Amino acid sequence: QSALTQPASVSGSPGQSITISCTGTSSDVGSYNLVSWHQQHPGKAPKLMIYEGSKRPSGVSNRFSGSKSGNTASLTISGLRSEDEADYYCCSYAGMRVAFGGGTKLTVL
Amino acid sequence: EVQLVESGGGLVQPGGSLRLSCAASGFIFSSYLMIWVRQAPGKGLEWVANIKQDGSEEYYVDSVKGRFTISRDNAKNSLYLQMNSLRAEDTAVYYCARIIAGTLYYWGQGTLVTVSS
Numbered sequence: 610q611s612a613l614t615q616p617a618s619v620s621g622s623p624g625q626s627i628t629i630s631c632t633g634t635s636s637d638v639g640s641y642n643l644v645s646w647h648q649q650h651p652g653k654a655p656k657l658m659i660y661e662g663s664k665r666p667s668g669v670s671n672r673f674s675g676s677k678s679g680n681t682a683s684l685t686i687s688g689l690r691s692e693d694e695a696d697y698y699c700c701s702y703a704g705m706r707v708a709f710g711g712g713t714k715l716t717v718l
Numbered sequence: 719e720v721q722l723v724e725s726g727g728g729l730v731q732p733g734g735s736l737r738l739s740c741a742a743s744g745f746i747f748s749s750y751l752m753i754w755v756r757q758a759p760g761k762g763l764e765w766v767a768n769i770k771q772d773g774s775e776e777y778y779v780d781s782v783k784g785r786f787t788i789s790r791d792n793a794k795n796s797l798y799l800q801m802n803s804l805r806a807e808d809t810a811v812y813y814c815a816r817i818i819a820g821t822l823y824y825w826g827q828g829t830l831v832t833v834s835s
Contacts, residue, residue, distance in 0.1 A: 643820035647763075654813060654828055655763065660821040698763050702820035705777045707753065707765035 612708030613699055620716040626687040629713045631699030639680040643702040646684045650695045691717050720744040720824045722814050727829030734804050740797040740814030740826055748792035751817035754799050756810035804833045
């Protein structure tokens with residue numbers, strides 16, 4: 610059982626927007642502003658897309674955005690493209706311990 | 719350019735041992751927390767262990783405590799994971815990553831460990 614809860618799958622059509630949720634507890638997501646989101650294409654290593662809840666690393670499209678409310682963090686992808694089809698994992702860092710969500714498979718229809 | 723290159727994976731029998739290495743370059747290795755994360759075939763990401771910059775503190779997921787040891791050699795810019803008493807459920811791709819301010823900022827490409835007789 611994963612420490613953080615994500616939907617198993619989401620889907621959207623090109624150009625649409627989707628949101629993936631990540632629910633933790635007051636001991637991790639709720640207490641620390643250290644939620645990150647990682648994209649993983651099949652057979653590839655994960656890639657950081659969002660950190661500290663809402664910040665984008667250099668080179669990541671501004672179509673990706675993050676937010677947090679209480680114990681739930683969210684990743685929104687706007688203007689969906691075929692290359693966005695991948696698995697997405699949320700990650701919470703709390704007091705030297707790391708928790709991942711179970712992952713969400715994004716399908717671009 | 720930041721690079722993390724894992725090595726040492728392979729096929730090992732249940733109960734056996736394996737030592738993974740992660741060679742770091744492109745940054746001051748001794749300044750950063752480092753972490754091992756694994757991913758079983760078809761499954762999600764799982765935190766395994768992390769270690770402070772000077773190696774003074776280590777943290778492990780409960781399922782590997784007492785069997786795995788994380789270590790680092792800052793002079794060699796290298797991170798290690800000694801895995802003993804391996805079980806079938808340890809079969810996974812193992813990734814090393816660099817932590818910056820609580821974020822797994824850079825990932826290696828991973829090395830596959832298969833535990834099977």
